[in-house]
Amino acid sequence: MNLYELTIKEARSLLDKKEISSKELTRSILDRIADVDKKIGAYLTVTEESAMAQAELADKEISNGNISSLTGIPISIKDLICTKGFRTTCASKILEDFVPVYDATVMKKLYKAGAIIVGKVNMDEFAMGSSTENSGLQITRNPWALDRIPGGSSGGSAASVSADLCAGSLGSDTGGSIRQPASHCGVVGMKPTYGRVSRFGLVAFASSLDQIGPITKNVTDCAILLKTISGYDRNDSTSVPEDVPDYEAALEQGLDNVTIGIPKEYFEPEGLDPEVSEAVQSAINVIESLGAKCIDVSLPHTEFAVAVYYVIAPCEASSNLARYDGVKYGFRDKEKDDLIEMYRSSRAAGFGPEVQRRIIIGTYALSAGYYDAYYRKASQVRTLIVDDFKKAFESCDVILSPVTPTPAFKIGENIEDPLAMYLADVFTLSANLAGIPGMSVPCGFSSKGLPIGLQLLGKHFNESILLRTSYNYEQVAGFHKKRPNL
Numbered sequence: 167m168n169l170y171e172l173t174i175k176e177a178r179s180l181l182d183k184k185e186i187s188s189k190e191l192t193r194s195i196l197d198r199i200a201d202v203d204k205k206i207g208a209y210l211t212v213t214e215e216s217a218m219a220q221a222e223l224a225d226k227e228i229s230n231g232n233i234s235s236l237t238g239i240p241i242s243i244k245d246l247i248c249t250k251g252f253r254t255t256c257a258s259k260i261l262e263d264f265v266p267v268y269d270a271t272v273m274k275k276l277y278k279a280g281a282i283i284v285g286k287v288n289m290d291e292f293a294m295g296s297s298t299e300n301s302g303l304q305i306t307r308n309p310w311a312l313d314r315i316p317g318g319s320s321g322g323s324a325a326s327v328s329a330d331l332c333a334g335s336l337g338s339d340t341g342g343s344i345r346q347p348a349s350h351c352g353v354v355g356m357k358p359t360y361g362r363v364s365r366f367g368l369v370a371f372a373s374s375l376d377q378i379g380p381i382t383k384n385v386t387d388c389a390i391l392l393k394t395i396s397g398y399d400r401n402d403s404t405s406v407p408e409d410v411p412d413y414e415a416a417l418e419q420g421l422d423n424v425t426i427g428i429p430k431e432y433f434e435p436e437g438l439d440p441e442v443s444e445a446v447q448s449a450i451n452v453i454e455s456l457g458a459k460c461i462d463v464s465l466p467h468t469e470f471a472v473a474v475y476y477v478i479a480p481c482e483a484s485s486n487l488a489r490y491d492g493v494k495y496g497f498r499d500k501e502k503d504d505l506i507e508m509y510r511s512s513r514a515a516g517f518g519p520e521v522q523r524r525i526i527i528g529t530y531a532l533s534a535g536y537y538d539a540y541y542r543k544a545s546q547v548r549t550l551i552v553d554d555f556k557k558a559f560e561s562c563d564v565i566l567s568p569v570t571p572t573p574a575f576k577i578g579e580n581i582e583d584p585l586a587m588y589l590a591d592v593f594t595l596s597a598n599l600a601g602i603p604g605m606s607v608p609c610g611f612s613s614k615g616l617p618i619g620l621q622l623l624g625k626h627f628n629e630s631i632l633l634r635t636s637y638n639y640e641q642v643a644g645f646h647k648k649r650p651n652l
């Protein structure tokens with residue numbers, strides 16, 4: 167077996183037994199990146215030198231017996247998480263040369279756990295998109311079909327895990343950006359409960375929806391990485407002082423007392439590909455055969471999620487992105503000597519079309535006279551969506567559904583049609599609007615050989631039950647073991 171293929175858990179065991187060194191493991195990943203990433207385009211920055219230096223240190227720690235969850239293990243980071251000393255571009259021209267002077271809290275936690283950072287990976291610009299095609303810097307391809315999108319906006323993260331260009335990755339999810347690319351690339355992704363993971367140092371897109379989470383090769387690794395990054399942080403006033411359970415310990419429990427809710431509204435949308443719905447249905451059957459009880463539940467306001475999200479997210483984005491004005495940091499048009507002209511032209515040149523579209527929509531919806539009709543109305547309907555979940559979770563522990571209506575589409579197929587792109591989010595947005603945890607696990611392949619994901623949603627702060635359910639399923643289904651041919 168090649169070292170770059172190892173999961174986090176496998177690497178941990180071999181490192182601890184000193185059968186491999188972190189230097190060998192990290193070298194193997196870096197060589198694989200040099201070999202294969204020309205085809206994929208996952209990495210925006212490879213931090214080779216510092217990764218090898220970190221690996222050398224990790225080997226010393228291991229020989230001294232100072233071992234943490236990720237000591238010596240190579241991880242990639244979505245390029246909107248601030249990394250001190252390494253550029254953090256948000257895949258935007260406006261931040262192309264931005265080097266943060268501080269680390270995000272999740273980075274501090276990763277370093278403390280001994281992780282090796284191999285680089286920063288591509289995404290839709292400022293995390294706005296579902297295909298990574300909105301990156302202002304480069305295209306990322308799906309490792310399973312190079313003419314297709316990897317999903318978005320954490321496309322670089324999912325592609326880098328799927329193509330064995332790292333052992334695990336961190337992404338962010340505002341409306342599905344961890345779950346969708348995980349589903350399209352045949353890997354595992356978890357959006358934790360809002361407040362579970364600190365957002366300090368995560369470049370803000372829509373602050374009431376954003377969460378950082380893991381993307382990994384299997385459920386066990388997801389549990390390990392989630393535990394490492396979770397927990398209260400005084401630097402993020404929305405992080406919650408809840409105990410972080412031992413997620414790995416929860417995995418082995420069976421499904422006998424678990425009730426699964428199947429929301430009919432998630433199987434009705436017109437654009438739902440029959441192959442996706444079949445794969446999800448057979449996964450539900452497997453989970454039922456493992457002892458879980460399945461019942462029907464209803465989430466009646468699902469049909470409004472896309473409209474609500476595409477008002478609230480752009481509103482928050484228009485406010486958050488006001489800080490990129492060419493004055494404090496980022497790109498500045500130096501030709502202009504009038505201040506307003508300089509703002510205008512720096513923002514026009516620095517932001518790509520999707521980001522500009524969202525800023526315009528958000529500014530419009532927040533403006534006097536429209537605020538009540540759009541933002542306030544959307545917030546009210548958001549509450550109805552929250553209530554739908556509260557009600558559904560009175561009778562079940564986990565809700566199962568598809569992640570996306572179709573498997574990965576062709577690069578360029580939807581780029582001219584923003585609405586079609588927004589509709590791809592129909593199954594993932596509600597979890598962010600309600601703040602509940604959600605994950606995606608591989609549940610099959612289309613007739614074209616494209617991965618399909620199963621979405622699991624749970625109650626606030628009950629990531630454990632999602633991990634436990636998906637782990638039991640994964641052990642039987644085994645789809646995570648198939649790797650793309652590169």
Ligand code: GLN
Nearest residue numbers: 293294295340341342343
């Ligand atoms: N696809 C959604 C959007 O474009 C969600 C993106 C995300 O989760 N960051 O806004």
